[in-house]
Amino acid sequence: MSTTLAPQAAAAGAPSGTRSKAKTRSWVGFTFTAPALFLLVVFFFIPVGLCFTLAFTNARLISPEPTQFTGLDNFQRLFEDPLFWKSLRNTAFFAIVVVPVQSALALLLAILVNGQGRAKNFFRTLYFVPVVTSIVVVSILWRFMYAPQGLVNNLLQMVTFNLVDGTDWLNNTSTAMPAIIVMSIWQAVGFHMVIWLSGLQTIPSDQYEAAALDGASEWDKFRFITWPGLKETRTFILVTITIAALGLFAQIQVMTSGGPLDSTSTVVYQAVRTGYSQQQTGYASAISLVFFALVLSISLLQRFLTRDKDVR
Amino acid sequence: MTTTTAAAGSRRAPKPARKITGRMIGMNVGRLLLGMFFAFPIVFMLVSSLKPDEQIFSDMSSLKAFLPVGDLSLENYRTTLDTVPAFRFLLNSIMVSVVTVALGLFINSLAAFGLSRLQWKGRGLVLSLVLATLVVPFETFALPLLWWVNHLPWLTHQGFTILWTEGWIDTYRVQILPFVANAFSIYLFYSYFQSIPKELDEAARVDGASWFRIYRSIVMPLSGPAIASVSILTFLPAWNSFLWPLMVVQTEELRPVMLGVSYFFQLNVAWGPMMAYSSMITIPVLALFLAFQRSFIGSIASSGVKG
Numbered sequence: 001m002s003t004t005l006a007p008q009a010a011a012a013g014a015p016s017g018t019r020s021k022a023k024t025r026s027w028v029g030f031t032f033t034a035p036a037l038f039l040l041v042v043f044f045f046i047p048v049g050l051c052f053t054l055a056f057t058n059a060r061l062i063s064p065e066p067t068q069f070t071g072l073d074n075f076q077r078l079f080e081d082p083l084f085w086k087s088l089r090n091t092a093f094f095a096i097v098v099v100p101v102q103s104a105l106a107l108l109l110a111i112l113v114n115g116q117g118r119a120k121n122f123f124r125t126l127y128f129v130p131v132v133t134s135i136v137v138v139s140i141l142w143r144f145m146y147a148p149q150g151l152v153n154n155l156l157q158m159v160t161f162n163l164v165d166g167t168d169w170l171n172n173t174s175t176a177m178p179a180i181i182v183m184s185i186w187q188a189v190g191f192h193m194v195i196w197l198s199g200l201q202t203i204p205s206d207q208y209e210a211a212a213l214d215g216a217s218e219w220d221k222f223r224f225i226t227w228p229g230l231k232e233t234r235t236f237i238l239v240t241i242t243i244a245a246l247g248l249f250a251q252i253q254v255m256t257s258g259g260p261l262d263s264t265s266t267v268v269y270q271a272v273r274t275g276y277s278q279q280q281t282g283y284a285s286a287i288s289l290v291f292f293a294l295v296l297s298i299s300l301l302q303r304f305l306t307r308d309k310d311v312r
Numbered sequence: 313m314t315t316t317t318a319a320a321g322s323r324r325a326p327k328p329a330r331k332i333t334g335r336m337i338g339m340n341v342g343r344l345l346l347g348m349f350f351a352f353p354i355v356f357m358l359v360s361s362l363k364p365d366e367q368i369f370s371d372m373s374s375l376k377a378f379l380p381v382g383d384l385s386l387e388n389y390r391t392t393l394d395t396v397p398a399f400r401f402l403l404n405s406i407m408v409s410v411v412t413v414a415l416g417l418f419i420n421s422l423a424a425f426g427l428s429r430l431q432w433k434g435r436g437l438v439l440s441l442v443l444a445t446l447v448v449p450f451e452t453f454a455l456p457l458l459w460w461v462n463h464l465p466w467l468t469h470q471g472f473t474i475l476w477t478e479g480w481i482d483t484y485r486v487q488i489l490p491f492v493a494n495a496f497s498i499y500l501f502y503s504y505f506q507s508i509p510k511e512l513d514e515a516a517r518v519d520g521a522s523w524f525r526i527y528r529s530i531v532m533p534l535s536g537p538a539i540a541s542v543s544i545l546t547f548l549p550a551w552n553s554f555l556w557p558l559m560v561v562q563t564e565e566l567r568p569v570m571l572g573v574s575y576f577f578q579l580n581v582a583w584g585p586m587m588a589y590s591s592m593i594t595i596p597v598l599a600l601f602l603a604f605q606r607s608f609i610g611s612i613a614s615s616g617v618k619g
Contacts, residue, residue, distance in 0.1 A: 028432070029430035029432030030432060032426025032430065033426040036419045036442075036498060037438060038493075040441075043489065043491075047457035048448060048452075048453045050460055051452070054459060061459060112346070119343075125605045126351055127346065129354055129598070129601075130353075132608070133597070134552040134570060134597070136552070140590055141353045141354075141357055144583060158373075186349075195613065249555055253555075271454075271455060281455060291451070291452055
């Protein structure tokens with residue numbers, strides 16, 4: 001194409017030729033993207049924008065009265081709401097425990113099943129089973145296991161020769177959140193194991209061979225080859241686990257409904273409860289907005305911190 | 313590589329070899345114990361779904377809880393189907409997930425094609441807009457979205473009269489359309505399309521093929537792995553979705569499988585049927601996973617590397 005056109009374009013003025021070509025392509029390219037873009041605008045950008053607008057109104061899901069601008073009322077109410085602070089604390093507690101524990105466990109699993117081989121592939125599949133199982137189903141199962149006469153307590157009695165009786169895990173204010181944490185890590189750890197694995201596979205094996213020749217121990221290999229080699233994977237995993245942890249909802253809804261005494265209420269759970277069950281869209285939008293600010297600042301902070309380390 | 317290591321270590325071969333086997337056995341026993349920890353709730357669920365309630369409870373104090381022993385029957389499944397419209401829920405979930413995957417594959421690959429293989433003004437802006445949506449979790453805008461879809465118009469008909477109605481609550485479309493366009497799917501297609509040589513497009517253009525033709529007959533047939541990844545990564549959340557249907561579906565006939573679970577809490581039914589229902593909604597995904605486990609794990613892995 002270019003060979004046949006080149007002499008003509010040179011003769012007739014190249015600029016106009018290229019410009020008209022760019023124009024048709026511009027139209028075509030946009031047309032291909034338009035359906036997806038339209039859906040993203042309608043179901044993402046507008047709702048996100050509405051979150052910022054509705055948070056300053058008294059909007060209700062279904063209301064005979066027109067929506068009114070109420071300024072910062074929702075936020076004032078929110079910051080005076082003890083349930084909000086409790087939910088925020090619970091969410092933070094969940095994230096602070098889950099992020100390091102889950103990422104470390106996932107890395108451990110990944111190292112255990114890294115490499116080729118039928119056995120390793122089998123175990124990889126096995127560890128991944130909870131990930132494909134719905135969190136709703138998993139929550140039901142664990143609710144059953146955490147019951148006073150459930151599997152967990154029976155197991156505890158067996159292992160400790162009836163010295164420990166266990167407790168009603170989900171109905172005890174001091175154990176409900178830890179119980180949910182254990183279950184959540186169990187469910188999602190396989191997902192992050194696979195991401196660590198993909199990171200491990202990018203590290204060239206000759207580095208390990210060279211280290212082995214130098215007589216490096218397993219720990220040295222991990223410290224000086226594996227850990228630095230996983231820099232990018234680390235950032236990705238940290239951000240995804242944090243965002244997922246902050247969005248804690250289904251487990252709470254199925255297992256505890258926020259109880260006992262709001263000890264497992266989370267920000268998203270509270271937002272859904274006010275916005276859906278109580279139909280207070282405006283107030284729920286304010287909660288969502290605070291939550292969004294939280295998520296965004298934490299992931300930006302993580303990016304910043306991990307980037308800072310890279311420079312050194 | 314293997315030959316060089318074998319040659320280098322040939323002098324000391326027997327000793328390390330024995331050491332490695334001993335260690336390997338230990339490692340595999342450890343791996344197996346871990347594997348049991350990950351599999352046992354699922355095994356427990358499947359096994360319990362076949363047992364009467366009294367036996368589930370009496371077995372709980374021993375290893376029998378994980379073994380299909382005793383009075384086994386499909387009774388729980390029958391009770392489930394009698395108390396809950398489980399088939400209807402399954403059909404709804406299949407419908408919603410399959411349509412979401414199909415529409416998603418089409419629309420997102422189309423967008424990725426436009427973004428990766430065509431040069432146009434505004435391309436960079438659109439691409440960064442799409443990627444920006446990746447950092448916002450669904451939970452943060454679910455409630456404004458609920459309010460918004462409740463005010464969206466839709467054309468319906470009554471006999472031959474077309475009506476302009478408002479509100480999407482309690483429909484199939486509200487379970488599908490918000491999840492069709494997906495930045496992550498676009499991104500997966502986008503990066504896959506980058507690896508397909510652009511010369512193919514040029515050649516087809518010379519032959520007079522339209523861009524849509526190139527998309528349909530050249531790029532898509534070469535994108536099997538990307539199609540598999542996107543299908544899996546769209547299907548799984550669609551099948552497992554809970555928060556959104558909980559908010560937008562009230563009518564029983566429209567409920568997906570995960571909402572069916574709340575029935576059991578409301579009706580306060582026995583655990584056996586509940587385990588049967590949980591098994592029924594888990595087995596399809598589990599079967600899909602075991603059949604395609606390599607692509608499953610591969611698609612999650614590739615999502616991590618490039619993300």
